[in-house]
Every structure is written in C-alpha cells, then in structure tokens.
Amino acid sequence: xxxxxxxxxxxxxxxxxxxxxxxxxxxxxxxxxxxxxxxxxxxxxxxxxxxxxxxxxxxxxxxxxxxxxxxxxxxxxxxxxxxxxxxxxxxxxxxxxxxxxxxxxxxxxxxxxxxxxxxxxxxxxxxxxxxxxxxxxxxxxxxxxxxxxxxxxxxxxxxxxxxxxxxxxxxxxxxxxxxxxxxxxxxxxxxxxxxxxxxxxxxxxxxxxxxxxxxxxxxxxxxxxxxxxxxxxxxxxxxxxxxxxxxxxxxxxxxxxxxxxxxxx
Numbered sequence: 001x002x003x004x005x006x007x008x009x010x011x012x013x014x015x016x017x018x019x020x021x022x023x024x025x026x027x028x029x030x031x032x033x034x035x036x037x038x039x040x041x042x043x044x045x046x047x048x049x050x051x052x053x054x055x056x057x058x059x060x061x062x063x064x065x066x067x068x069x070x071x072x073x074x075x076x077x078x079x080x081x082x083x084x085x086x087x088x089x090x091x092x093x094x095x096x097x098x099x100x101x102x103x104x105x106x107x108x109x110x111x112x113x114x115x116x117x118x119x120x121x122x123x124x125x126x127x128x129x130x131x132x133x134x135x136x137x138x139x140x141x142x143x144x145x146x147x148x149x150x151x152x153x154x155x156x157x158x159x160x161x162x163x164x165x166x167x168x169x170x171x172x173x174x175x176x177x178x179x180x181x182x183x184x185x186x187x188x189x190x191x192x193x194x195x196x197x198x199x200x201x202x203x204x205x206x207x208x209x210x211x212x213x214x215x216x217x218x219x220x221x222x223x224x225x226x227x228x229x230x231x232x233x234x235x236x237x238x239x240x241x242x243x244x245x246x247x248x249x250x251x252x253x254x255x256x257x258x259x260x261x262x263x264x265x
Contacts, residue, residue, distance in 0.1 A: 008101035019242040026236040032085035044096025048124035069094030069116040080204025097220025106252030132164040160199045168232035185230035
C-alpha cells in the first residue's frame with residue numbers, strides 16, 4: 001500500500017507541474033508546445049503501470065476510465081469547446097490519474113472513481129464563471145453609455161444581446177487587431193441592399209483568429225463604421241482545468257455532489 005501512496009503522490013505532483021507549465025504557455029500565446037504532453041504522457045503511463053503492478057485489481061476500472069476520458073476529450077475537441085492542447089492535457093491526465101488517488105483526502109469525497117471526468121467537468125464549470133466578470137463589466141458600460149453599447153446592432157434579437165453580455169464586451173477595432181486572444185463577435189451581412197453588422201456568437205477553439213479578424217475588419221471598412229465592436233477573448237482553458245484539478249484534490253467531487261444533493265431534495 002505504501003508504494004501505491006507514493007505512486008499516487010508522484011502522479012499528483014507530476015500532473016500539477018505539467019498543467020501549470022501548460023497554463024503558462026496558454027496564458028502567453030494560447031498555444032502549448034506538444035513536447036509538454038509528449039513528456040507528461042509517458043511519465044503518467046509509467047506511474048499508472050507501476051500502480052497496477054502493485055494492485056492489479058484496478059486494471060479493468062483503469063481501462064474504463066482511460067477510454068471514457070479519451071472519448072470525452074475528443075468530443076470536447078470535435079465540438080470546438082476545447083482546443084487540441086486541452087484535449088491532449090485531459091488524455092494525459094487520464095493516463096496519469098485514471099482513478100481517484102489514495103493520496104488525496106478531499107473534504108467532500110467522490111461519488112464515482114473516474115477522477116479525470118470530475119476534474120474536466122469542474123474545470124469547464126469554473127471557466128463559465130468568467131461570465132460573471134463579463135456581466136459586471138458590461139453593466140458598468142451600460143450604466144455609462146446606455147443603449148449606445150449596441151450601436152448598429154439595435155435590431156439584433158434580445159437573446160443574442162444577452163449572450164453577448166455574458167461572453168464578450170465592446171472594444172476598439174485597433175485593440176481587436178493587436179490583441180492575440182481577442183476574436184470578433186460580429187459579422188457583416190453583405191447580401192442585402194444595406195450591409196449591416198450582426199452578432200456572430202460561436203467560435204470553435206481551433207478557429208483561425210488572424211483569418212477571422214482580417215475578414216471582419218475588411219468587411220467592416222466597407223461600412224465606414226468608426227465605433228467599438230463586440231469582441232470575445234479566447235480563454236486559457238488549461239488554466240481552468242488546472243483550477244479544476246486543484247479544487248478536486250482539495251474539495252473532491254463538488255459538481256456531482258451538488259447535483260446529487262439537489263436531486264434528493
């Protein structure tokens with residue numbers, strides 16, 4: 001049992017290190033060198049094999065966890081919710097800590113043993129909390145300039161305006177061009193007698209930012225519009241997954257435990 005404790009502790013430390021390293025890359029450039037995962041993965045597999053050699057009874061559950069984690073990562077990547085680096089990070093986590101580590105003594109505990117699934121869901125929900133910051137920022141802007149924050153977009157549906165408030169904010173076009181993590185939340189509708197701006201609320205994690213910005217600003221120049229446009233930042237998802245990892249190690253299965261408690265009521 002002592003070997004398992006040591007192996008689990010090593011798996012936790014290795015995962016925290018590589019997720020922190022990946023998060024630094026993600027914050028600086030929104031890109032992560034593949035060497036991070038090429039090093040992390042084999043180390044994680046080695047630790048898992050050592051753990052299984054000590055306790056082979058966990059083999060089937062470990063295989064199930066790795067398969068489920070891999071499928072989830074590919075699904076998140078396919079639907080554009082996570083980028084390639086995020087998907088690779090989740091797979092590496094599944095290879096390194098496929099099951100709840102015995103070295104972790106969280107406050108809440110766990111409802112099921114698939115540790116990477118808990119971390120991924122917790123990280124995803126933590127990333128959604130950024131909507132609170134957008135809402136506060138846009139509320140202050142609205143208090144200052146009122147409906148002018150939707151100048152040129154007055155005819156857009158109310159639900160699109162609400163989504164925009166929770167996922168982006170108005171910004172100068174020059175800042176959109178110069179800030180590597182900003183994407184336009186608008187598109188120009190040109191197939192009519194009067195070209196106009198419209199919200200474009202969906203971008204996949206692998207969207208070519210430079211191409212989107214170039215296309216949008218070129219079309220925008222035809223309108224002779226000089227005001228602010230709506231933008232959304234590409235989020236450093238690895239940082240949020242790291243937060244999910246830390247929260248899960250300290251607190252445990254927060255998401256599933258909360259859902260379970262609410263369901264019982």
